[in-house]
Structure formats: C-alpha cells, structure tokens
Amino acid sequence: MAINAIEWWKQAVVYQVYPRSFRDADGDGLGDIRGVTAGIDYLAELGIDAIWLSPFYPSELADGGYDVIDYRAVDPRLGTLDDFDELIAAAHAHYIRVIVDIVPNHTSNKHRFFQAALAAGPGSSERERYIFRPGRGEHGELPPNGWMSCFGGSAWERVEDGEWYLHLFAAEQPDLNWQHPDVREEFERTLRFWCDRGVDGFRVDVAHALAKDLTSRPLDELDQAPKQGSGNADNPLWDRPEVHEIYRSWRRIFNEYEPPRFAVAEAWVTPDHQRLYASPDELGQVFNFEFAKADWYAADFRRAIEEGLACAEDSGSTSTWVLSNHDVPRHATRYGLPQVKAKVHHQFVNDWLLRDGATYTEDRALGTKRARAALLMEMALPGSAYIYQGEELGLFEVANIPWDRLEDPQARRTCHGDALKGRDGCRVPLPWVASDMPAPAAWDGSFGDGDTASFGFSAPATGVARADKTAAPHLPQPLWFVEHAVDRLDAEPGSMLNLYRRILALRHELLTSTGDTSLTWWGADELGISAEQALEVIAYARPAAGGKTLVSITNFGAHELALPDGEVLVSSEPLTGALGQDASVWMLLG
Ligand code: NOJ
Numbered sequence: 001m002a003i004n005a006i007e008w009w010k011q012a013v014v015y016q017v018y019p020r021s022f023r024d025a026d027g028d029g030l031g032d033i034r035g036v037t038a039g040i041d042y043l044a045e046l047g048i049d050a051i052w053l054s055p056f057y058p059s060e061l062a063d064g065g066y067d068v069i070d071y072r073a074v075d076p077r078l079g080t081l082d083d084f085d086e087l088i089a090a091a092h093a094h095y096i097r098v099i100v101d102i103v104p105n106h107t108s109n110k111h112r113f114f115q116a117a118l119a120a121g122p123g124s125s126e127r128e129r130y131i132f133r134p135g136r137g138e139h140g141e142l143p144p145n146g147w148m149s150c151f152g153g154s155a156w157e158r159v160e161d162g163e164w165y166l167h168l169f170a171a172e173q174p175d176l177n178w179q180h181p182d183v184r185e186e187f188e189r190t191l192r193f194w195c196d197r198g199v200d201g202f203r204v205d206v207a208h209a210l211a212k213d214l215t216s217r218p219l220d221e222l223d224q225a226p227k228q229g230s231g232n233a234d235n236p237l238w239d240r241p242e243v244h245e246i247y248r249s250w251r252r253i254f255n256e257y258e259p260p261r262f263a264v265a266e267a268w269v270t271p272d273h274q275r276l277y278a279s280p281d282e283l284g285q286v287f288n289f290e291f292a293k294a295d296w297y298a299a300d301f302r303r304a305i306e307e308g309l310a311c312a313e314d315s316g317s318t319s320t321w322v323l324s325n326h327d328v329p330r331h332a333t334r335y336g337l338p339q340v341k342a343k344v345h346h347q348f349v350n351d352w353l354l355r356d357g358a359t360y361t362e363d364r365a366l367g368t369k370r371a372r373a374a375l376l377m378e379m380a381l382p383g384s385a386y387i388y389q390g391e392e393l394g395l396f397e398v399a400n401i402p403w404d405r406l407e408d409p410q411a412r413r414t415c416h417g418d419a420l421k422g423r424d425g426c427r428v429p430l431p432w433v434a435s436d437m438p439a440p441a442a443w444d445g446s447f448g449d450g451d452t453a454s455f456g457f458s459a460p461a462t463g464v465a466r467a468d469k470t471a472a473p474h475l476p477q478p479l480w481f482v483e484h485a486v487d488r489l490d491a492e493p494g495s496m497l498n499l500y501r502r503i504l505a506l507r508h509e510l511l512t513s514t515g516d517t518s519l520t521w522w523g524a525d526e527l528g529i530s531a532e533q534a535l536e537v538i539a540y541a542r543p544a545a546g547g548k549t550l551v552s553i554t555n556f557g558a559h560e561l562a563l564p565d566g567e568v569l570v571s572s573e574p575l576t577g578a579l580g581q582d583a584s585v586w587m588l589l590g
Contacts, residue, residue, distance in 0.1 A: 006259040009201055009285065010318040011512045012049035012384045013504055014099065018326045019056045019078055020065065020474060021429040022389055024458040029471030031429060031457070033079035037087045038459070040094055042486065046392060046497075047504030050097035052203050052264075054326060056084075060110055062172035063151075063409050064326070064427065066101075066205060067108035071190040081197075088198045097200035099264070104187050105206040106173040113186070114174050122163050129180045131166035131212065132159075136220060140164075144219045147237075151409050152420075168209060168237065170409040178210045178246060191253050195261055207265035207277060207286075211242035239269045247282035254284075264320065264384075271307040275315035285317055285384065292322045293345035296335045296370055296582075298536050298556040305381065305538070309519065312383060318517060319383035323374055324391050329353065330426045331374065333397040336367020349397070353421040357399025357445075368394055369582050372499055372572035373554050376584035379503050380542055380552035382517035387500075390430050393484040394496035397425040398475075400445050405476055429473040432456030434485030447476040455485050502570055506586065510544040510569075518543060522551060526564070533559055544588060554584040563587065 023035030033056060043051065055065035058075045065075075074084055091098050107114055113129050120126035135158065136142040143156035144164055149171075156164040157171040166175045176183045191202070213236050214222070222236055247265075254261040262284035265277035271290065278286040288311065290304035308319035323331045329349045337360060340348045352359055371394065378385055401424055403411070408422030433456025440446075448455065454473045482488075489497035522539035524531045536557025544550040550569070555561045560578040566589040568575065573583040 007262075008049065008097065008259075009262050009264075009384060011382070011515075011517070012097070013047070013379075013507070014050045014052050014384060014386045015043055015046070015048040016052045016054065016325060016386060016388045018054045018064075018389055018427055021427050021457075023430065023432065024454070024473070025460070027458045027460070027470040028077065029454075029458060029473050030077055032077070033074060033083040033087055035459075037083070037090045040087075040090045040096065043096060044094040045501065047501055047508065048096065048387065050099055050200065051091065052099040052386070053101060055101045055103060059108060060172065061407065062108070062170045064407065064423075066103050067106075067110075067170065067173045068103050069108045069110045070112075071102070071186070072193045085197065092198070098198070099201040099203055100194055100199050101205060102187070102190065102202045102263070103205040104176065104178075105209045106167065106169060106175045109172045109174055113176075113182070117165075118159060121161060125180075127163075129177055129183055130174050131177050131214065132163045133166070133214075133219060135162065135164050145222055147222075168206075175209075175212070178212070184246070184249070188249075188253060191250060191261075192256075195253070195257050199261075201261050202263040204263050204265045204283060207247075207283070208239040208243060208267040208269050209237060210246055211240040212237050213240060213242075239267070239273055244276055244282060247277065250283070251281055271311045274311045275317075278311070278315035278317040280316050285320060286311070286315070287322060287386070288320050289322060291378070292324065292328055292331075295339045295341070296556070297339065298538055298554075301377065301538055301554075305540075308381075308383070319381070321378045321381055321383060321385045322388075323371075323378060324388040324426065325386065326388065326427055327423055328426070330388075330391065330395055330397045332364075332367040332371040332391070332394055333362055333399070334367075335370035335374070336363045336365075336396070350420055353397065353399050353425060354419055356421075357397075362396065362399075364396060366582070367396065368496070369573065372496065373582050373584040375499065375503055376552055376570070376572050376586055377538055377554040379507050380511060380540070380550060380586060382511075382519055382542070388426070390426075390484075392497050392500040393430065393486065393489060395426075395428075395430075395481075395484055398428045398478050399425055400478075401425060401428070401476060407475065424475055428475045428477055428481075429454065429457040431477060431481040431485040432459060433487050434482045435487045435491065437482050439482050440479045444479075446479045448479055448481065452477065452479070452482075455481050456487075499570075499572070503586075506569060510548075510550055510588070511542055513545050514543055516543040522553070527553070527561065528564075529559075529561065533557060533561075537561065541589075547590065549589045551587045551589060552584065553579060553587070555579045555581055557581060564589065566590075 020031045022031045023039050024031050025034035056078050058069040059065045059067050116126040117130050133144040134140050140162050143154045147155040149155040150169050158164050167173050264285040265283050267277050274286045288308040294300035294304050312319040334349050406424050408424045410420050411422030457473050458470045489495035520541045524534040539553040541549050541551045558581050562578050566587040569586040569588050571585040
C-alpha cells in the first residue's frame with residue numbers, strides 16, 4: 001500500500017514499542033531509538049503497518065517515561081532528534097508508519113512549566129497551569145480532599161510554601177490545568193512539531209482526564225475518590241463533556257496535514273462513551289480495552305467484540321483490538337492461570353504477581369495454546385489490531401523480578417496499601433539471540449547473568465558509539481527467555497513468531513485488501529452444532545479477496561468441532577480432522 005494512503009490506520013496492525021526495552025544499540029542496558037531503527041527489518045518481516053512508540057522523551061522515569069520533561073526532544077540516553085529522523089526515514093522506507101505517545105494530562109515535575117510554577121509561588125499565572133490548592137486543617141497541613149492517586153496514596157502533594165498540587169498518578173506527574181491557554185498552546189506546538197517531523201499519528205495518554213471541574217462544589221465536599229470510567233457531568237475528573245472540545249481543536253491541526261493525522265485515545269470509559277473520542281471530528285480512534293480485560297471465556301470475548309463493533313459503527317470509525325500492552329500482565333500468562341471470575345479485571349493474575357508467581361503453577365503450554373488461538377480470533381476482525389512487543393515471541397509475564405529491581409511506581413506506592421506488584425513483568429528487555437545457548441533443563445526462575453549477554457538485547461548497531469562495557473539490561477531477564485529469542489523462533493516453522501508472520505500476511509492479502517469491513521457471526525446453524533455448544537465457540541465470516549469468504553473459528557469448549565467444507569488456511573494447532581479445545585482455524589470458502 002502506498003505510504004500516503006488516507007485513513008490507513010482504520011485497518012492497521014500497529015506494533016507497540018516500549019523503547020527502553022525493545023533493543024539497545026549503544027550497550028548501556030537501556031533500549032534506544034537506534035535500537036528501534038535496527039529492528040525495522042525484523043518488524044517489516046513481521047508484517048505490521050505501523051509502530052507506536054511509548055514515550056522516548058527526556059524523563060526521570062518516575063513512571064516509565066510517562067513523566068515527560070520536554071515533549072519536543074529525545075531523552076539523551078535514548079538518542080537524539082537526528083536518530084529519530086533516521087528512524088522515521090527507515091520506517092517509511094519499509095511502508096511502516098510511526099505513531100508517538102502524547103502525555104497531555106500531566107507533565108514531569110521537572111518540566112519547565114512546573115519548575116516555573118514552584119518558583120513563581122501561590123496566585124501566579126505560572127501556578128495556574130497546574131491544579132494547586134490550599135490545604136485543610138489549622139495550618140493547611142491536610143490535603144485539600146481525600147482523593148487517591150491511581151498509583152495509591154493521596155492524589156495531593158504539598159510544596160514548600162504550603163500549597164498542594166493534584167497528581168492523579170505519581171507525585172512526580174503533576175496534573176495540568178487545561179483551562180490555561182499556555183497549556184493548550186504547549187500541546188498544539190508539540191503536535192505540529194512531531195507532525196512536521198513526519199509522524200503519522202498519536203496515542204493520547206489518559207485522554208479522558210484532561211478536562212476537570214473542581215469548582216462545582218467546595219473541594220472537601222468532593223471527598224469521595226472519583227472512579228475512572230464514564231462520567232456524568234458530576235464527575236469532576238474523568239470523562240467530562242468539555243474534554244471533547246480539546247480534541248475537536250486537535251482535529252483542526254491534524255487536518256492541516258496531508259494525509260490528515262489521526263490519534264488513538266487511551267480512554268478507560270464505557271463503550272457507549274468511547275465513540276465520542278473516536279469520532280471523525282475528534283481523534284479518529286479509541287482503544288477498546290474490553291478485549292484485553294476478557295478472561296478466557298467465549299462469552300466475555302463475544303461481548304467485547306460486539307461492543308467494539310457497535311462503538312465503531314456509532315463513531316464512524318473502526319474498532320481496535322488489544323490483547324496486551326505495557327500496562328497489563330502478558331496474555332500468555334493470563335490464559336495459563338486458573339480462570340476465575342472477579343469484579344476487577346486481572347484480579348487473579350495481579351494477586352498471583354504480588355506473590356511473585358509462587359501461589360499457582362502457570363500452565364505455560366495452555367497459555368501458549370490459548371494465545372495462539374486468540375491471535376486467529378483477533379486478527380480477522382475488522383478494525384485495527386495493536387500488538388505489544390514480545391507477544392509475537394510468546395513471552396510470559398516475568399513474575400519473580402526481585403522487588404528491589406522494580407521500576408514501576410505502582411509497586412513502590414501501593415506495596416503496603418492496595419498492593420500491586422506493578423507492570424515491570426511485561427516490560428523486561430526483549431530476547432533477540434539465543435540459538436547458541438542451551439535451553440534450561442528445568443524452569444527454576446533464575447535470571448540471566450553475564451553469560452546470557454542480555455540475549456542480544458544490547459546489540460551493536462552499525463556506526464553507534466558503544467559504552468565501554470555493556471551494562472546489564474535495566475530489568476533482569478529470566479533464563480527461560482532462551483526459548484523465546486527471535487533467532488530461535490525464526491528457525492522453528494511452527495513457532496509463535498512464524499504464526500504471527502503468516503497470520504499478518506494472510507490478513508493483508510485476503511482481508512485488508514478488500515476494504516470491506518463487514519462481519520457476519522456464525523452460530524449453531526452455520527456450524528451444524530447445538531445451540532449449547534455454540535455458546536463455547538466464537539466464529540465469524542469476513543468477505544475476502546477474490547469474492548471468497550474467510551471464516552475464523554475458535555473453540556473454547558471441550559467438544560470437538562467438525563470443520564465446514566472449505567480450505568484450511570491456517571490453524572493455531574495441528575488439526576486432526578476436527579477443531580479441538582482452545583484452538584482456532586481460518587478457513588477460505590467459496
Ligand atoms: C497510561 C499509561 O499507559 C501508563 O503506563 C501510565 O502509567 C499512565 N497512563 C500515566 O501516564
């Protein structure tokens with residue numbers, strides 16, 4: 001497809017790069033921009049349409065880079081703007097688009113705006129760029145109200161002169177006041193800056209939190225910690241109606257470019273509100289996290305798909321499908337643990353992580369089997385699919401990272417309160433090279449030492465100045481990574497990596513190429529099974545190239561499923577004539 005095709009993002013496969021853990025070109029143990037450039041051939045062969053780069057901006061890493069010090073620069077540890085330009089050029093030369101992460105709800109406390117706010121003092125215009133308030137109590141020693149930050153603890157932090165500022169995330173991430181014209185201007189400049197450098201789109205962090213109203217009632221009457229989710233106009237923090245005016249103004253900027261840019265909103269709101277963010281006069285697309293939240297139950301996935309498709313239709317956009325990202329435990333692990341219905345999504349796996357993965361045995365063979373089946377269920381759906389780095393290698397969550405090596409503030413702030421181990425287990429640097437290493441005899445949870453040479457994560461890229469000595473990767477890699485390294489999987493025809501390559505190639509050739517986004521559910525009649533058995537099956541048909549029909553079938557149930565007449569294109573497991581439990585197949589009919 002030509003690089004300037006309009007609305008390419010509506011049916012794209014986007015690969016999320018967490019830059020500090022993708023590939024390290026200069027040997028300092030931290031992934032970098034040149035490492036991503038060095039991986040472009042690999043990504044092109046994988047068959048993706050775009051990469052989304054999680055933040056690579058200067059940051060003190062109080063929240064994995066989501067505490068941005070300068071929105072229009074590259075963290076010197078990760079490279080330079082010239083490196084970024086080279087990455088864009090290399091990606092575009094391979095018809096891969098580039099999406100960057102914009103973090104508009106909060107800055108780093110080291111951002112020049114916040115430093116100016118501290119220096120200027122109470123009552124200043126500089127302070128109004130953030131949300132400062134006096135404290136309660138005789139000497140203002142109590143926070144303005146009892147709101148909790150998403151990472152635990154109070155959402156208010158006191159500064160030296162006694163005022164308090166709001167931070168919905170870490171204390172190093174003060175929330176911006178979007179009613180201040182400087183804030184709007186800062187982000188408009190930032191959007192234009194990256195568009196002018198050739199980026200093709202944006203991922204908008206916490207998109208549903210920008211508009212806040214702390215004036216409707218006295219702050220201490222708003223003492224109930226407001227929950228994320230779809231607000232009504234009464235919710236002072238989340239999903240307020242005024243947020244959409246901001247995105248309409250961004251749309252005007254996106255439309256100044258040819259082709260118009262787009263953005264995908266990270267908005268943890270109910271599906272009926274998602275469509276607003278995704279509408280063509282706002283960002284264009286929104287993440288549908290219902291898919292990533294679903295446990296391994298057919299009914300949960302069916303509902304997630306139905307809601308995603310309905311939201312897409314309402315918004316005039318297309319849906320997005322996500323199995324994993326840098327915020328949730330890897331899905332090969334989630335599907336390999338006991339499936340337990342809980343009020344809060346991922347509760348079981350989060351509890352298991354809290355105990356370093358020691359409470360239940362993770363059934364890795366089952367997790368892998370289901371992850372393979374999930375890929376076929378996901379990739380024939382209309383809309384865009386977002387892959388998280390390493391899922392194509394079948395990586396599991398690294399559950400037993402020593403607590404003193406954790407980087408995620410979720411762990412530091414809540415380990416004695418709400419208790420989460422945090423998100424580092426899915427952010428461990430990727431394994432690239434291991435073909436010359438023996439597989440460990442048994443899984444003992446050990447971590448690689450100097451001998452594993454970081455599984456090729458710190459690999460020299462041509463022309464890059466190397467650190468004197470290659471440092472250890474910033475998060476420890478377990479020895480079992482040996483079996484997931486790119487070079488090993490590349491050589492195994494049936495590996496997860498080769499399954500991803502085959503599926504993405506077929507998706508392009510047979511589905512995306514038609515431009516037809518319709519989907520027809522297949523139920524008991526089409527499959528020739530009982531209504532009861534059909535509850536355990538997800539099957540749908542899509543129009544395919546050459547006037548044919550592609551049918552994707554996933555069997556969650558224990559009963560084998562006879563295949564319809566047609567050509568088997570690919571299956572997640574070797575077929576023995578019928579489709580067994582936790583397996584999927586793509587068939588071509590007509
Ligand atoms: C959502 C990001 O995905 C997450 O990693 C981050 O911690 C929060 N937003 C705060 O920026």
